[in-house]
Amino acid sequence: MINIQTIRLLLLFSVFVLPYFAETVMAAPIPGSDIGHEGTISYDIEVSIDPATRMLTGKSVITFNKTRDHTLILDSRFEVTQAFIDEMPFAPQTDSGRSHYWQIPYAILRPHQIEIHWRGQLHPLDETLDHEQTLGRPIAVSGEAGTFLPDASNWYPRVANGLIHYSVQIKLPPGQRGLAAGRLIDEQDDDAGYRARFEFDHAAKGIDLMAGPYEIESDHYTGVTGRPIQLRTYFHPQIGQLARDYLAAVKRYFELYESWIGAYPFTGFSIVSSPTPTGFGMPTLTYLGINVLRLPFIKDTSLGHEVLHNWWGNAVYPDYENGNWSEGLTTFMADYTYKEQESDEAAREMRLGWLRDFAALEPGQDAPLTAFTSRRHGASKIVGYHKAAMLFFMLRDLIGEDMFNRSIQGIWSMQRFKVTSWSHLQTAFEIISARDLAFFFDQWLTRTGAPSLTVTEAMQEQSGSGYRLHITLQQSEPAYQLRVPVAIQTDSGEEIHLLNLRHTEQTFTLDLDGKAQSAILDPDMRLFRLLAPGEAPPILREIMINPTTTTVLLSSDDETRQTATILAEKLQRRTPQILPAGRPVTGAPTLVIGLHHEVDAWLDARDLPAKPDEINAKGTAQTWTLTSPEGTSLAIISAQDSASLESLIRPLPHYGRQSYLVFDGRQAVERGVWPVRMQKFMIE
Numbered sequence: 216m217i218n219i220q221t222i223r224l225l226l227l228f229s230v231f232v233l234p235y236f237a238e239t240v241m242a243a244p245i246p247g248s249d250i251g252h253e254g255t256i257s258y259d260i261e262v263s264i265d266p267a268t269r270m271l272t273g274k275s276v277i278t279f280n281k282t283r284d285h286t287l288i289l290d291s292r293f294e295v296t297q298a299f300i301d302e303m304p305f306a307p308q309t310d311s312g313r314s315h316y317w318q319i320p321y322a323i324l325r326p327h328q329i330e331i332h333w334r335g336q337l338h339p340l341d342e343t344l345d346h347e348q349t350l351g352r353p354i355a356v357s358g359e360a361g362t363f364l365p366d367a368s369n370w371y372p373r374v375a376n377g378l379i380h381y382s383v384q385i386k387l388p389p390g391q392r393g394l395a396a397g398r399l400i401d402e403q404d405d406d407a408g409y410r411a412r413f414e415f416d417h418a419a420k421g422i423d424l425m426a427g428p429y430e431i432e433s434d435h436y437t438g439v440t441g442r443p444i445q446l447r448t449y450f451h452p453q454i455g456q457l458a459r460d461y462l463a464a465v466k467r468y469f470e471l472y473e474s475w476i477g478a479y480p481f482t483g484f485s486i487v488s489s490p491t492p493t494g495f496g497m498p499t500l501t502y503l504g505i506n507v508l509r510l511p512f513i514k515d516t517s518l519g520h521e522v523l524h525n526w527w528g529n530a531v532y533p534d535y536e537n538g539n540w541s542e543g544l545t546t547f548m549a550d551y552t553y554k555e556q557e558s559d560e561a562a563r564e565m566r567l568g569w570l571r572d573f574a575a576l577e578p579g580q581d582a583p584l585t586a587f588t589s590r591r592h593g594a595s596k597i598v599g600y601h602k603a604a605m606l607f608f609m610l611r612d613l614i615g616e617d618m619f620n621r622s623i624q625g626i627w628s629m630q631r632f633k634v635t636s637w638s639h640l641q642t643a644f645e646i647i648s649a650r651d652l653a654f655f656f657d658q659w660l661t662r663t664g665a666p667s668l669t670v671t672e673a674m675q676e677q678s679g680s681g682y683r684l685h686i687t688l689q690q691s692e693p694a695y696q697l698r699v700p701v702a703i704q705t706d707s708g709e710e711i712h713l714l715n716l717r718h719t720e721q722t723f724t725l726d727l728d729g730k731a732q733s734a735i736l737d738p739d740m741r742l743f744r745l746l747a748p749g750e751a752p753p754i755l756r757e758i759m760i761n762p763t764t765t766t767v768l769l770s771s772d773d774e775t776r777q778t779a780t781i782l783a784e785k786l787q788r789r790t791p792q793i794l795p796a797g798r799p800v801t802g803a804p805t806l807v808i809g810l811h812h813e814v815d816a817w818l819d820a821r822d823l824p825a826k827p828d829e830i831n832a833k834g835t836a837q838t839w840t841l842t843s844p845e846g847t848s849l850a851i852i853s854a855q856d857s858a859s860l861e862s863l864i865r866p867l868p869h870y871g872r873q874s875y876l877v878f879d880g881r882q883a884v885e886r887g888v889w890p891v892r893m894q895k896f897m898i899e
């Protein structure tokens with residue numbers, strides 16, 4: 216679930232669209248069925264933090280109950296002031312100065328109780344770090360604007376590899392408030408400062424702690440079981456006015472998901488603001504950058520996704536070794552569902568976007584869904600989130616919405632707090648729908664790529680009062696089993712037929728009411744398939760993520776060339792492979808950068824279409840994609856001068872989903888995607 220897509224949210228001040236919401240689900244409970252307190256490790260922690268001096272003082276009592284041997288690790292920036300095992304002194308060892316550690320022997324006959332006291336100064340909060348940098352360096356930071364102690368920073372004597380239950384008491388000076396994932400047990404806030412205790416009742420991987428100068432807003436939601444669920448925002452004062460809307464949005468998500476799946480499994484949910492532009496999801500809370508929370512669409516999109524992870528991911532645990540299904544199901548039931556609620560057209564656009572992105576992948580960037588664990592780059596999101604979401608969409612088409620929803624509820628009731636693999640999901644869908652779905656899961660989970668479909672022949676004859684059409688479909692090898700929607704335009708209207716394609720070539724006979732004129736395969740993008748060449752004209756992302764992309768710089772002027780090189784580097788996130796301007800275009804995707812007159816001359820010399828009317832003579836710079844007659848994807852960037860080119864360096868990389876843009880300075884004033892060209896097969 217870890218996402219290392221770089222997002223530079225600071226850019227949001229100049230770019231009004233957030234291209235990706237970077238989310239990372241942290242410290243989710245990990246593999247290991249839900250275990251009672253027997254056989255696990257319990258923590259009772261008291262931690263006191265002073266953000267002004269960044270001093271942390273902690274005391275931890277850890278009970279090892281019938282466990283195997285374990286190691287406790289504490290970052291070496293802390294000083295261990297006392298340590299005991301079963302009331303005997305228990306000095307730590309050190310790991311070449313990086314951490315203190317303790318080897319805990321087997322606890323079989325009787326539990327071990329370890330007590331450790333530690334103190335030390337936390338790293339200063341660096342508000343300039345972005346999400347990726349925060350992820351890359353799990354360090355415990357503190358400052359007046361915020362404290363973030365991620366589990367992986369070893370801010371407390373942490374079990375290297377094991378499940379824990381915990382109770383954490385947080386003490387902070389007046390004006391500061393904090394929390395950890397779990398149930399709020401008690402809370403005091405007065406002149407002496409803030410104290411709160413949180414308990415996490417389920418097996419957890421570790422403890423993340425957050426604090427800041429928060430204003431707390433609370434609300435309650437009565438869940439389907441009649442139990443009150445506490446909803447809270449912990450927001451910095453500068454965004455305090457957003458709290459009510461966020462709480463209202465969370466309630467809507469609870470209503471949606473409790474009725475769709477089942478009762479929320481925890482006792483509360485909090486939205487916590489972060490001074491750095493991060494996006495983390497943890498059980499019972501989400502930790503989002505102040506500037507992320509300010510974006511008006513976050514509560515309508517990403518917030519719902521994070522809330523839903525409390526069902527899929529934080530309560531039903533993915534079996535990472537066999538593929539993480541939770542991002543796909545969450546994307547389908549959150550992001551995609553909101554599009555369906557908006558309109559059929561919006562939902563179709565999202566499916567089309569997924570197919571377009573997939574079509575822009577190089578073969579080496581694809582991987583089977585069983586290999587997906589977490590998001591590491593754009594390509595892994597295209598498979599792990601989008602292909603998996605499309606799998607659930609196709610499954611719903613196959614078994615029907617009612618069976619799909621009953622299966623979802625069945626999975627929830629059977630697998631709560633259990634490690635769950637794709638095969639558990641398959642079994643649930645098979646039992647409830649009473650169908651053998653082995654072929655379906657097998658072809659979508661274990662294969663890379665996607666089927667490529669075409670109509671190769673269609674002949675019709677008169678039959679009674681109507682017509683009989685013989686239509687032949689082809690697909691690539693090895694064949695997928697697909698129910699292919701085909702729209703037949705006849706002289707009495709359009710008919711949609713579902714064709715059960717099982718072989719690489721198959722002819723179907725259809726009885727039609729009218730005389731057929733043309734046929735379109737899957738016009739609604741209901742199948743995960745490779746778009747036909749030209750079906751989806753290129754988007755900028757293709758030249759951004761395709762590693763074979765070459766770059767042509769048209770300017771001979773040094774300054775402009777240098778600016779163009781930086782722009783290409785930012786777009787491709789690597790050193791661009793630059794080809795001489797005079798060379799013919801190769802078969803690889805090509806990025807062409809130049810000033811207006813240079814671009815016009817270059818296009819003209821190659822008999823390529825001139826700058827499209829949609830963007831011509833607008834703004835200070837334009838960019839657009841086109842497909843050459845040989846099928847090569849081209850992205851052209853044309854600027855009026857070097858300064859206009861430079862203005863694109865920051866914003867342009869965020870517009871991968873577009874086919875064309877007009878910029879006025881740094882501002883994108885027009886943008887769009889070239890329309891889909893349906894693959895229409897004309898019938899005589």
Ligand SMILES: [Zn+2]
Nearest residue numbers: 238520542545
């Ligand atoms: Zn997610």
